[in-house]
Amino acid sequence: MEPVAVIGASMTQFGQRDAWIRELLADAGIACLADAGVESADVEHLYVSNMASGEFQGQTGVMNALAHDLDLMPAYAERVDQTSSSGGAGIYAAWRSVASGASEMSLLVGAEKMTHKTTAEATDVIASITHPVEYKHGLTLPSFAGLTARHYLDRFDAPRESLARVAVKNHANGVDNPNAQFRKEVDLETVLESPIVADPLRLYDFCPITDGSAALLFCPESVAREYADEYVVIAGVDGATDTHVVHERPDPTVMGGVVESGQAAYEMSGYGPEDVDVAELHDMFTILEFLQMEGLGFAERGEAWQLVEEGYTERDGELPVNTSGGLKSKGHPLGASGVAQAVEIYEQLLGEAGPRQVEADVGLACNVGGFGNCVITTIMEVGA
Amino acid sequence: MEPVAVIGASMTQFGQRDAWIRELLADAGIACLADAGVESADVEHLYVSNMASGEFQGQTGVMNALAHDLDLMPAYAERVDQTSSSGGAGIYAAWRSVASGASEMSLLVGAEKMTHKTTAEATDVIASITHPVEYKHGLTLPSFAGLTARHYLDRFDAPRESLARVAVKNHANGVDNPNAQFRKEVDLETVLESPIVADPLRLYDFCPITDGSAALLFCPESVAREYADEYVVIAGVDGATDTHVVHERPDPTVMGGVVESGQAAYEMSGYGPEDVDVAELHDMFTILEFLQMEGLGFAERGEAWQLVEEGYTERDGELPVNTSGGLKSKGHPLGASGVAQAVEIYEQLLGEAGPRQVEADVGLACNVGGFGNCVITTIMEVGA
Numbered sequence: 001m002e003p004v005a006v007i008g009a010s011m012t013q014f015g016q017r018d019a020w021i022r023e024l025l026a027d028a029g030i031a032c033l034a035d036a037g038v039e040s041a042d043v044e045h046l047y048v049s050n051m052a053s054g055e056f057q058g059q060t061g062v063m064n065a066l067a068h069d070l071d072l073m074p075a076y077a078e079r080v081d082q083t084s085s086s087g088g089a090g091i092y093a094a095w096r097s098v099a100s101g102a103s104e105m106s107l108l109v110g111a112e113k114m115t116h117k118t119t120a121e122a123t124d125v126i127a128s129i130t131h132p133v134e135y136k137h138g139l140t141l142p143s144f145a146g147l148t149a150r151h152y153l154d155r156f157d158a159p160r161e162s163l164a165r166v167a168v169k170n171h172a173n174g175v176d177n178p179n180a181q182f183r184k185e186v187d188l189e190t191v192l193e194s195p196i197v198a199d200p201l202r203l204y205d206f207c208p209i210t211d212g213s214a215a216l217l218f219c220p221e222s223v224a225r226e227y228a229d230e231y232v233v234i235a236g237v238d239g240a241t242d243t244h245v246v247h248e249r250p251d252p253t254v255m256g257g258v259v260e261s262g263q264a265a266y267e268m269s270g271y272g273p274e275d276v277d278v279a280e281l282h283d284m285f286t287i288l289e290f291l292q293m294e295g296l297g298f299a300e301r302g303e304a305w306q307l308v309e310e311g312y313t314e315r316d317g318e319l320p321v322n323t324s325g326g327l328k329s330k331g332h333p334l335g336a337s338g339v340a341q342a343v344e345i346y347e348q349l350l351g352e353a354g355p356r357q358v359e360a361d362v363g364l365a366c367n368v369g370g371f372g373n374c375v376i377t378t379i380m381e382v383g384a
Numbered sequence: 385m386e387p388v389a390v391i392g393a394s395m396t397q398f399g400q401r402d403a404w405i406r407e408l409l410a411d412a413g414i415a416c417l418a419d420a421g422v423e424s425a426d427v428e429h430l431y432v433s434n435m436a437s438g439e440f441q442g443q444t445g446v447m448n449a450l451a452h453d454l455d456l457m458p459a460y461a462e463r464v465d466q467t468s469s470s471g472g473a474g475i476y477a478a479w480r481s482v483a484s485g486a487s488e489m490s491l492l493v494g495a496e497k498m499t500h501k502t503t504a505e506a507t508d509v510i511a512s513i514t515h516p517v518e519y520k521h522g523l524t525l526p527s528f529a530g531l532t533a534r535h536y537l538d539r540f541d542a543p544r545e546s547l548a549r550v551a552v553k554n555h556a557n558g559v560d561n562p563n564a565q566f567r568k569e570v571d572l573e574t575v576l577e578s579p580i581v582a583d584p585l586r587l588y589d590f591c592p593i594t595d596g597s598a599a600l601l602f603c604p605e606s607v608a609r610e611y612a613d614e615y616v617v618i619a620g621v622d623g624a625t626d627t628h629v630v631h632e633r634p635d636p637t638v639m640g641g642v643v644e645s646g647q648a649a650y651e652m653s654g655y656g657p658e659d660v661d662v663a664e665l666h667d668m669f670t671i672l673e674f675l676q677m678e679g680l681g682f683a684e685r686g687e688a689w690q691l692v693e694e695g696y697t698e699r700d701g702e703l704p705v706n707t708s709g710g711l712k713s714k715g716h717p718l719g720a721s722g723v724a725q726a727v728e729i730y731e732q733l734l735g736e737a738g739p740r741q742v743e744a745d746v747g748l749a750c751n752v753g754g755f756g757n758c759v760i761t762t763i764m765e766v767g768a
Contacts, residue, residue, distance in 0.1 A: 001485065046625075051444065052438055052444065054436055054438060054439045054509070054512060055438045055439060055444075058512055059512055059516075060435065060436065060439075060465075060467060060509070060512040060513050061467045061512070061513035061514075061628060061753070061754055061757060063465075063466065063625075063758070064467070064513070064625055064628040064753070064754060064757040064758055065515075065628055067625040067758075068625075068627045068628055068629060072625070073624075073625045073626060073627060073640070074624040074625055074626065074640060074641065074644040075624075075625060076476075076622070076623040076624060076625065076758075077466070077623075077625045077758055078464060078465070078466050078473050078476075078477070078623075079464075079465040079466065080462060080463075080464065080465075081444075081447075081462070081463040081464075081465055082447065082461070082462050082463065083444060083445045083448070089462050092460075092462075092486075093462070093477070095484075096480045096481055096484040096486050097480055097484075099484035099485065099486070100385075100479075100480040100481075100483035100484035101385065101483065102476075102480050102483070102622075125438070125444070128438060128442055128443055128444045128445070129444050129445035129448070130445075131449075132443075238460070238486075239460040239461075239462075240457075240458040240459075240460060241430075241447075241448055241451040241452075241456070241457045241458055241459060241460065241461045242457060242458065243452045243457060244445060244448040244449055244452055245452060256457070256458060257458065260458040369445070369448070370445055370448060373445060373448040374447070374448055374451075374460075374461055
């Protein structure tokens with residue numbers, strides 16, 4: 001089967017945006033087509049990654065509205081929802097659309113508009129992902145993160161500071177990302193003294209609530225060569241589920257969906273963790289960066305914290321993680337996040353990452369839905 | 385490319401159900417796996433067609449919950465939304481999952497839980513599909529149906545009774561469908577004297593608000609032969625969009641998405657309208673059955689009403705349409721409807737339709753999102 005290529009990428013300013021969901025979608029879509037030099041008329045399929053435009057903005061049918069706004073009609077249009085991994089799911093959906101022969105040019109746009117809601121309102125929508133019985137007992141996603149962090153620190157004898165270092169690193173990276181929500185460095189002390197949210201996690205261990213959008217354009221590699229001298233290829237992509245009833249999982253420090261989707265993506269690509277030069281991990285909470293490093297084979301069980309302390313994941317380390325700033329500093333507009341992760345890998349592989357640039361031929365993005373309820377891992381490489 | 389087969393089908397009781405969205409999904413999924421004789425562990429991808437579980441029931445992540453409830457983990461799971469054509473979009477998504485080689489066994493379950501909301505509340509959620517400016521002027525989907533019906537009757541000199549005959553026919557068919565919401569015949573007089581909703585359309589020109597679910601199981605044809613002596617093959621499937629700004633469309637009696645998706649599905653299948661033996665059309669409003677008959681080439685422009693009057697689309701006519709009872713009598717649980725249409729075609733092709741049985745080797749289903757904003761046409765045939 002012919003490889004699937006990515007020939008265009010874009011993201012809009014993440015943060016508090018005075019824009020409707022339709023504007024966010026359209027802005028990213030237009031920028032992506034312009035980046036690739038592809039006309040609206042050439043787009044055959046449109047995928048919109050979005051979790052909750054209905055709940056957040058009272059607007060449904062956003063894929064139809066976007067097909068209209070970008071003048072893509074009669075192109076096929078579909079909304080892909082996988083909660084906070086909707087962006088990654090959109091990558092997998094766009095890949096399948098091209099790999100199946102159904103489309104020779106598939107545009108993926110991810111977006112979410114959230115900041116007009118209060119944090120409590122937004123958290124309540126997001127918490128509707130979780131198991132209702134757990135939710136009734138106060139177990140929202142931040143609560144799970146706190147419990148998991150406490151367990152991890154105790155079990156693996158890791159210092160609290162190691163979690164804070166994730167936030168410090170990702171904030172430092174975000175300074176160089178013009179589209180990041182927070183472009184400011186934070187020091188260890190600031191993180192460790194910030195208000196407590198879910199013990200032991202504090203404010204700076206959490207990603208913010210964010211508006212934003214991002215887009216990617218997919219086609220067969222033979223078509224990519226017509227449009228671009230340089231492009232990226234999807235070497236491997238797969239997704240997996242784990243039970244959404246978190247208390248039924250055998251080990252709280254293992255996200256089964258990360259392990260399963262990672263193994264499948266590695267197998268499809270022929271690469272292993274040792275081949276990955278740059279990674280975007282889903283640091284919705286600092287503890288998740290540890291769990292994904294271990295689940296994806298970048299660190300042994302219980303040792304990710306040591307690598308972080310040693311600077312292994314810094315921009316000049318062995319494996320730069322979250323050069324974009326991650327969800328932590330770049331922001332986390334649910335449906336856009338997985339797409340934006342891949343946009344960062346795309347730019348890193350093509351040497352377009354400016355001051356964030358690292359040396360990379362192979363990159364990986366891991367997008368987590370819920371508390372690991374569903375996970376998508378994507379491995380990308382420079383096209384031949 | 386190897387053809388994609390359907391080896392199992394199910395639908396639950398449509399109507400007012402005292403069941404949560406998760407129960408509706410699980411019931412259809414379990415019944416479909418049992419119908420095919422396939423174990424949970426063999427399912428690789430799960431697609432859930434659902435428009436608005438968040439808005440209607442405050443529950444998101446339904447694909448994760450279903451993966452848990454059917455014990456499918458770590459299978460991949462994704463929610464597919466295309467508003468009222470989510471079911472058809474799920475068929476196309478499941479087809480792509482198998483055709484791309486990503487999955488050898490894909491379960492599709494469509495469901496919606498709506499009747500616990502008032503008609504006004506439900507209509508308000510559904511109206512969020514439409515263009516906000518049109519909506520502000522009162523143009524919900526039923527209003528468009530009324531305007532279009534008036535225009536059609538005037539332009540093509542069609543009698544009001546011809547619309548009523550669609551309702552009479554579909555109610556007669558629904559009597560023999562044990563899962564239909566309304567299993568009662570209605571006569572022309574009852575339709576024509578029912579309360580007016582959107583002139584000239586009256587209560588019996590509209591489908592009801594419904595709870596329900598339906599499921600299908602997809603695999604490559606070579607795998608189908610391992611499980612089943614008799615199965616169905618997806619001969620053609622495609623989708624298309626039209627502008628959601630209905631007043632911008634060049635001709636209100638032509639649904640561009642119907643025409644485009646129909647042509648693409650015919651081309652893929654090698655069949656034409658003359659080869660279709662049985663069809664399920666999206667009769668959310670009686671007028672839509674005319675527009676789809678014409679858009680899909682079953683009737684000349686402006687002449688579908690004559691065929692209906694002549695009995696051409698009756699169960700014993702040339703082309704039986706909506707042998708299931710259609711959305712009109714079977715009910716219209718948004719995410720389930722497109723799946724249930726294909727369940728009817730599956731049963732007709734395999735001779736499992738009981739008292740509704742007609743002679744058919746090739747069947748077609750047309751699922752309409754919004755007011756033709758997005759349309760999926762699927763053509764199925766008996767497997768060799």
